Amino acid sequence: MKQTKGEKTFQGINYLFLAAAAATMLLPLIHLLAVSLSSPVAADSKKVFLLPVEFTWASWVHILQNGGLWTSFGITVYIAVAGTFLSMLFSVLTAFPLARKEFLFRKPFMLGIIITMIFNAPMIPFFLTVRELGMMNSLWALILPGLIGTFNMIIIRTFFMGMPAELDDSARMDGCTDAGILFRIYLPLSKPVLATVSLFYAVGYWNTFQRAVLFIRDPNKWPLQMKLRIYLQSPEELAAVNLVLGDYDFNTTTLKAATILFATIPIILVYPYLQKYFVKGSMLGSLKE
């Protein structure tokens, strides 16, 4: 196909623009990495761009030796693992009946769920409810109140609804119960979508912040994002011990950079695996009835 001159120019500009914009998605992280590996003097005198200047591991050694971050890391890993498992269990068990014609209350239940998407309860009644349930300062407050992500559940349901009817019929001929159809037939066939949704949940738990702000007052139970926020606000706290001892191989700038990356690296590590699935998975979530 022949291109006009205008179209060629547009193409060129489009490629350049997209490449430049895409670069801005990654460069901040590389910049932070460079800052975290630079000497404090270089970092504060605006010499560091994408490569470390006066290379040193000191800020990383310091934050990795700082017990506070590891405690929060452990809490976040715990809620991510336990939460993802429970969320998947609840979501699958909810999605399956809602996907099946044999389930009589399918429509009113779906309506009831869609209503909660349109009418969010205000923050205070939500807060009071969770508090009444005795979950203040409990890690359950980071899991249970968001157990089912409505959108995630709908993704699973939409996938289940796409299963061919012949599968059900033949399974029933073989004497399969409803639970049998779910666990022996639907779930094995849904691996890609289950993987996608699990990863969405896992990332959600990893990034949990607002619920920690609302419900966790005990600093010993802060998840990673909350701890990160505190350290970003008052990095002196993170630096204090060594600064007193006269160790100046890092400062608040390099420590902040290292801390941000510390909380982000796990996401970046799973990202290549994640992105194999998510585009397909999230397209399945288009709302339809």
Add this chain to the structure above:
Amino acid sequence: MTGSAAGTAKSVQNRYLANMRKHWMLYVMIVPGLLYFLIFKYVPLAGSVIAFQNYQIFKGITGSSWVGLDNFRYLMTYQDFYLVLRNTATIALYHLVFGFPAPIILALLFNEVRRMFFKRVVQSLFYLPHFLSWVVVGGIVFELLSNQGIANMVRGWFGLEPVLFMQQQQYFRTIVVLSAIWKDVGWGTIIYLAAIAGINPNLYEAAVMDGASRWKQTIHITLPTMFPTILVLFLLNIGNFLELGFDQIYNLLTPMTYSVGDIIETYVYRAGVLQGQYSVTTAIGLFQSVIGFMLLWIFNRMARKTEQGLW
């Protein structure tokens, strides 16, 4: 007559019972999900009645006194409320004007890319920030715009004085909108790209035969086909118009920028959760939901005139 109606009712009832007996497992399975939605969605929704009470934490909903619309009347005379409402509405409008079209435009630009390898790499990079938390993105924003950050590094090359962007009111809303676009524009394209992928290639071939340029094809084929998707997303957006998301603003706000950046959610957190003004802040929250629903209702009506609405 009545006899046969009763008989039909009875047979319907029997059919229901037979179905429930046969598929009892489905009805058992739904129980955990049902409990979840009741406890964490409907109970708080019902708990919104404290907006019409003088809610006292030790008396609870049943023991607290009813005050009718007093809390709402109080809001109308309350300076902070107007400030917070103005901030929320302004930022929400910016999000709608700049943030909403951004993924549509980006999807159209992606669609013009012919080199598949380039497209894949660029898209993966664009999706990445969506998976970072707002604490992390907030940290990055503060770092880049700080005194020793990249923004001021570049200013330095041109001999300009450093600017403390995060502490100055005139930059706050721009930063909020730009960082939101940065984080989610790529992710937002997914659904539009799916819509574009569903377009029948014959349409384009026919257009080319008629001598339509790429631009004409975009205007007359791609955009109209995307329109229903755009409309649905617009309606979903408008329903949560005033809900900007706590995490972002909370992580970008400093006391220096409260006057332009304090929004309903951050205010409700401070005044409600931290200071215990439960009833008044619930009234604000309810006000927010009602505005959202009204906007949704109005725009849905308008949408139904031309295309399918949400309902």
